[in-house]
Amino acid sequence: xxxxxxLRGTLDAAVLAVVSDRDxxxxxxVRRLREAGLAEVAExxxxxxxxxxYGSGALTSYVQPSDExxxxxxxxxxxxxxxxxxxxxxxxxxxxxxxxxxxAIDSEVKV
Amino acid sequence: xxxTAYLDQVRAALADVPAGExxxxxxxxxxxxxxxxxxxxxxxxxxxxxARELRxxxxxxxxxxxxxxxWATRLRALAGRGSMFAPLWWVxxxxxxxxxxxxxxxxxxxxxxxxxxPMLHSGRFTIAACAIALVASLWLGARRPAWQAGVNxxxxxxxxxxxxxxxxxxxxxxxxxxxxxxxxxxxxxxDYNGNAVANVYAYDRTGRLLHDxxxxxxxxxxxxxxxxxxxxxxxxxxxxSRGGAIALNAFPIRYVEPGTRRxxxxxxxxxxxxxxxx
Numbered sequence: 001x002x003x004x005x006x007l008r009g010t011l012d013a014a015v016l017a018v019v020s021d022r023d024x025x026x027x028x029x030v031r032r033l034r035e036a037g038l039a040e041v042a043e044x045x046x047x048x049x050x051x052x053x054y055g056s057g058a059l060t061s062y063v064q065p066s067d068e069x070x071x072x073x074x075x076x077x078x079x080x081x082x083x084x085x086x087x088x089x090x091x092x093x094x095x096x097x098x099x100x101x102x103x104a105i106d107s108e109v110k111v
Numbered sequence: 112x113x114x115t116a117y118l119d120q121v122r123a124a125l126a127d128v129p130a131g132e133x134x135x136x137x138x139x140x141x142x143x144x145x146x147x148x149x150x151x152x153x154x155x156x157x158x159x160x161x162a163r164e165l166r167x168x169x170x171x172x173x174x175x176x177x178x179x180x181x182w183a184t185r186l187r188a189l190a191g192r193g194s195m196f197a198p199l200w201w202v203x204x205x206x207x208x209x210x211x212x213x214x215x216x217x218x219x220x221x222x223x224x225x226x227x228x229p230m231l232h233s234g235r236f237t238i239a240a241c242a243i244a245l246v247a248s249l250w251l252g253a254r255r256p257a258w259q260a261g262v263n264x265x266x267x268x269x270x271x272x273x274x275x276x277x278x279x280x281x282x283x284x285x286x287x288x289x290x291x292x293x294x295x296x297x298x299x300x301x302d303y304n305g306n307a308v309a310n311v312y313a314y315d316r317t318g319r320l321l322h323d324x325x326x327x328x329x330x331x332x333x334x335x336x337x338x339x340x341x342x343x344x345x346x347x348x349x350x351x352s353r354g355g356a357i358a359l360n361a362f363p364i365r366y367v368e369p370g371t372r373r374x375x376x377x378x379x380x381x382x383x384x385x386x387x388x389x
Binding site: 011025026027030042043044045046047048049050051052055066071072073 | 135136138139140142143146147154155161162164165166167168169170
């Protein structure tokens, strides 16, 4: 099983989840994803995903002026974004359940 | 590599992306890069690879091969600036389509009513073809199907021979109304291939200059040179026939010295060397 492929398929939901928890800028989102356990996540993937989700209306953005260095662009989740996240949650739940059964993973052991 | 250098390389790798989109992407990247530690290419990998992943995640088109990238940027810049000219191109390409068809079919290009349209089978047919081409072109422009690009390329290429033809035939000039043939003003006197003849020198077969030779054409008309009115050419020696009429067809015409009746140069002749005939 290819972790990077899995990540590519689920990164949208992961990013939406992070941002819906708390608004964040690019590197902040990367950091939180890695802290959550997705150590392999590439920064380029996150920045691109943020941009794309913003373009599709799932995220809103605003610039926060900063004294040290360039201004940061923060992203927040929109109502549409929350819908997408909810749908993503369901998709993942159904999918992981099916795969758990196939791979004969005892779902009660999973944390 | 410094962060700036790294960013520049990433920016270069995204040269074909529209400027606005590219700047937004890079702004996010830049502000995040600032926070990292260590050289960027160690954290993020080679700039080309970073750009490729950025592009992919952002849902952009994959990078065109390197040589084409510069042209893609230029074309995009042109297209972006030219988007307000799109309707003009739609009309122009309809014309190109009709004109190119005319060139292909070897049609004639009549002078009237307009010089820049071919005659496709008949006047009415040509008008219909123009109307159809225009409507089709406008529809294409509005709908923007993917194959419109192919049509544009085809018509842009076809525009070249059309342009050459139009310039060659000066299509923009309204042709002058058919000229009524005005007869050339009749010059009174003798004329040789458009040149007025002021004097005639006749030589006999031995090459000797003849004097007071009277000339007539095939209809018996005297080949007169000059006016009857002596005042018109006061120094001209007047030659009269036995009846007293002035002979204007006696050659060579001689001129008298002013104030006398003596001919100034009785043997004057043109520079032509007249050899005896065989």
